[in-house]
Amino acid sequence: MQKNTVAEQTNAFTLTKQDNGVAILTMDVPGESMNTLKAAFGDEISAMLDEIDADSSIKGVVLTSGKPSSFVAGADITMLAACETEKDARALAAGGQAVFDRIEKMRATFVAAIHGPALGGGLELALACHYRICSDSPKTQLGLPEVQLGLLPGSGGTQRLPRLIGVQQAMKMMLTGSAARAKQAKKYGIVDDMVPQSVLLEVAQKFALKGKPKREAPQKGLVNKALEQNSFGRNILFKKAREQTFSKTKGNYPAPGMIIDVIETGLNEGMRAGLQAEADAFGKLVMTPESFQLRQIFFATTDMKKEHGVEGVKPAKVGKIGVLGGGLMGGGIAYVTATKANVPVRIKDVREDGIANAMKYSYDILNKEVKKRFMLNSEMQKQLSLLTGSLNYNGFQDADMVIEAVFEDLSLKQQMVSDVERHCKPETIFASNTSSIPITDIAAKAARPENVIGLHYFSPVDKMPLAEVIAHEQTSDETISTTVEFARKQGKTPVVVKDGAGFYVNRILAPYMNEAACLLLAGEPVDHIDKSLVKFGFPVGPVKLLDEVGIDVGTKIIPFLVEQFGSRFEAPGAFDKVLADDRKGKKNGKGFYVYSGKKPGKEVDESIYSVLGVSPSKKLSEKAIAERCVLMMLNEAARCLDEGVIRSARDGDIGAIFGIGFPPFLGGPFRYMDSLGVQNVVNKLTQLSETVDQKFAPAETLVKMESDQKTFY
Numbered sequence: 006m007q008k009n010t011v012a013e014q015t016n017a018f019t020l021t022k023q024d025n026g027v028a029i030l031t032m033d034v035p036g037e038s039m040n041t042l043k044a045a046f047g048d049e050i051s052a053m054l055d056e057i058d059a060d061s062s063i064k065g066v067v068l069t070s071g072k073p074s075s076f077v078a079g080a081d082i083t084m085l086a087a088c089e090t091e092k093d094a095r096a097l098a099a100g101g102q103a104v105f106d107r108i109e110k111m112r113a114t115f116v117a118a119i120h121g122p123a124l125g126g127g128l129e130l131a132l133a134c135h136y137r138i139c140s141d142s143p144k145t146q147l148g149l150p151e152v153q154l155g156l157l158p159g160s161g162g163t164q165r166l167p168r169l170i171g172v173q174q175a176m177k178m179m180l181t182g183s184a185a186r187a188k189q190a191k192k193y194g195i196v197d198d199m200v201p202q203s204v205l206l207e208v209a210q211k212f213a214l215k216g217k218p219k220r221e222a223p224q225k226g227l228v229n230k231a232l233e234q235n236s237f238g239r240n241i242l243f244k245k246a247r248e249q250t251f252s253k254t255k256g257n258y259p260a261p262g263m264i265i266d267v268i269e270t271g272l273n274e275g276m277r278a279g280l281q282a283e284a285d286a287f288g289k290l291v292m293t294p295e296s297f298q299l300r301q302i303f304f305a306t307t308d309m310k311k312e313h314g315v316e317g318v319k320p321a322k323v324g325k326i327g328v329l330g331g332g333l334m335g336g337g338i339a340y341v342t343a344t345k346a347n348v349p350v351r352i353k354d355v356r357e358d359g360i361a362n363a364m365k366y367s368y369d370i371l372n373k374e375v376k377k378r379f380m381l382n383s384e385m386q387k388q389l390s391l392l393t394g395s396l397n398y399n400g401f402q403d404a405d406m407v408i409e410a411v412f413e414d415l416s417l418k419q420q421m422v423s424d425v426e427r428h429c430k431p432e433t434i435f436a437s438n439t440s441s442i443p444i445t446d447i448a449a450k451a452a453r454p455e456n457v458i459g460l461h462y463f464s465p466v467d468k469m470p471l472a473e474v475i476a477h478e479q480t481s482d483e484t485i486s487t488t489v490e491f492a493r494k495q496g497k498t499p500v501v502v503k504d505g506a507g508f509y510v511n512r513i514l515a516p517y518m519n520e521a522a523c524l525l526l527a528g529e530p531v532d533h534i535d536k537s538l539v540k541f542g543f544p545v546g547p548v549k550l551l552d553e554v555g556i557d558v559g560t561k562i563i564p565f566l567v568e569q570f571g572s573r574f575e576a577p578g579a580f581d582k583v584l585a586d587d588r589k590g591k592k593n594g595k596g597f598y599v600y601s602g603k604k605p606g607k608e609v610d611e612s613i614y615s616v617l618g619v620s621p622s623k624k625l626s627e628k629a630i631a632e633r634c635v636l637m638m639l640n641e642a643a644r645c646l647d648e649g650v651i652r653s654a655r656d657g658d659i660g661a662i663f664g665i666g667f668p669p670f671l672g673g674p675f676r677y678m679d680s681l682g683v684q685n686v687v688n689k690l691t692q693l694s695e696t697v698d699q700k701f702a703p704a705e706t707l708v709k710m711e712s713d714q715k716t717f718y
């Protein structure tokens with residue numbers, strides 16, 4: 006065996022020639038935990054490919070990663086910030102395309118041996134190889150997530166993936182950005198084989214000696230063939246994709262439309278034209294403000310993964326969790342604990358069916374995976390075996406953390422603190438999932454208040470990525486760090502916030518919702534209000550949101566906010582009138598929308614207007630409605646930062662995007678205020694406070710920032 010390292014300045018690739026005619030090309034970017042592709046590698050890769058071409062003893066090449074648990078995570082995103090013009094960004098894509106084209110045309114057979122993430126440019130590199138073999142590890146994932154960065158795959162992905170697996174599946178992956186796990190990748194035809202990691206290289210070498218594959222058209226089935234393999238069928242397919250995409254993005258995101266255009270160009274005009282269109286579109290997208298903001302979210306969340314809550318304070322190990330209350334939240338918390346953190350959970354409820362329901366929450370989600378054959382039944386059983394239940398505190402003695410998810414009743418929660426102190430270890434952390442009661446109050450009678458903390462999840466817990474970690478005055482640093490670290494293990498992005506009514510997320514949501522209620526009482530139609538905010542970029546409108554979370558639950562927080570912050574949080578009478586009519590929203594089938602008939606939740610329940618005592622008529626434009634609701638949120642977010650409720654503008658942006666669905670392409674409330682200009686925000690708020698209501702008066706901190714000409718970032 007002969008080792009040969011071409012010592013170009015980057016040293017990311019090593020070529021190991023073997024006697025069996027297969028050379029192993031290993032990518033291992035020095036000094037980085039994960040491989041990413043950089044423009045600077047161009048010369049090094051070209052030199053490697055020259056060497057492979059020049060050596061006729063090399064019949065096949067296995068391309069693999071030197072990192073223990075990742076293949077290639079895509080193009081280096083930080084590189085994009087250096088692009089000053091569309092031309093610069095286009096050149097990056099074209100450079101990648103040229104290298105991958107060359108790999109595809111190499112004499113030797115190239116096989117990508119994939120273990121861990123192969124994303125974006127990483128998957129595009131693998132797609133240029135003649136075969137792809139992946140490990141069956143849960144770490145393995147293959148995808149083109151560029152759309153989540155406001156981009157499209159720029160190194161041939163828009164052209165090669167549809168040709169390999171069919172237009173519909175490829176387009177779906179590119180438009181959602183979601184990655185396929187090993188089993189899915191095999192099912193879709195992205196990889197040629199899926200094997201245990203221990204034999205990955207061995208199997209890849211066998212493929213490398215097989216010679217190039219002759220691939221058939223990917224589509225099976227008459228309908229799919231008709232749709233994909235002639236231009237008439239494809240026209241229908243692309244038209245439908247455009248309609249569906251627009252109905253989701255409302256035109257706020259330029260990338261999805263361009264992805265469809267570029268795939269279409271490639272299929273109708275050929276690979277060359279497709280690649281050119283891809284590079285052009287990549288160049289354009291890199292320079293858009295939407296992509297800029299989405300890339301900032303990636304950097305922010307990556308940074309947050311490294312933080313422990315309190316700098317220098319190590320988190321304690323959490324080996325067992327107790328959950329109090331088997332409702333929807335308790336069930337969700339138990340699920341993420343068992344399946345993401347892989348930690349045993351003991352669920353306590355006062356009723357047996359409460360425990361059974363909590364267990365069913367996990368079973369239902371996992372069983373869907375088993376049915377789709379993405380998970381083995383044995384794996385599901387293993388995860389479910391981590392869940393046990395009890396009607397009392399048996400089995401709680403050794404819990405490292407107990408998370409309370411019972412209904413919002415202060416004395417009940419205080420009682421639970423004292424129960425946990427009695428039944429568990431002295432170090433056991435008591436985490437409350439309250440959304441409205443200050444943690445200081447919950448800890449008020451605690452013998453060990455330093456162990457008491459808030460850990461506020463969002464519903465549905467298995468889907469919503471945010472967790473607010475709320476420390477009260479006496480919470481110890483170790484409790485904070487341990488809770489932050491554990492929330493992360495549960496797959497959450499934790500944001501540490503200060504104690505107080507509404508914490509951060511609900512505090513900025515409340516004035517926004519209240520403003521929507523004011524507009525309702527002023528006679529603006531329900532669907533007009535909701536459409537305005539959806540068009541602005543929220544996933545659902547405020548009135549629909551209230552129906553979804555429950556009108557009773559959604560408004561419960563208001564008195565706490567009024568008590569602490571005064572009248573600016575007072576809700577208009579709308580909510581009381583609606584609740585008095587026994588309208589709780591979706592859960593009791595009576596709210597602002599109709600929940601019976603063919604389209605439950607889609608049509609406005611017109612009888613709501615007589616309940617509110619208004620006759621609906623559109624008076625304000627969509628833009629004006631969105632502006633009023635959003636400005637109320639921005640103003641409150643600025644106050645939260647000023648008061649130290651959040652530690653940074655970054656945390657405030659991530660909290661709003663992940664907790665409320667604040668439009669990601671705007672970067673979050675603080676990045677949005679920066680892009681609008683603080684002065685403009687102040688001017689608009691001032692104008693509304695003079696013409697509509699005093700509550701719009703700009704926060705003092707914004708006024709000061711304006712006069713100091715400061716920005717949040």
Ligand SMILES: C[C@H](O)CC(=O)SCCNC(=O)CCNC(=O)[C@H](O)C(C)(C)COP(=O)(O)OP(=O)(O)OC[C@H]1O[C@@H](n2cnc3c(N)ncnc32)[C@H](O)[C@@H]1OP(=O)(O)O
Pocket residue numbers: 038039041078079080081082083098101122124125126127129150151154157158159160162307310
């Ligand atoms: C031309 C092309 O089509 C364009 C592209 O390829 S654009 C890029 C497309 N790729 C992506 O979007 C993937 C981005 N990365 C990820 O989603 C996640 O990092 C991951 C799922 C791969 C791994 O997640 P996880 O295990 O939690 O590790 P994570 O902490 O995020 O990343 C580890 C390190 O790799 C870095 N990293 C990962 N992907 C990166 C990328 N594409 N660019 C730059 N850095 C990246 C992270 O910044 C982090 O660096 P650090 O250790 O110095 O902080």
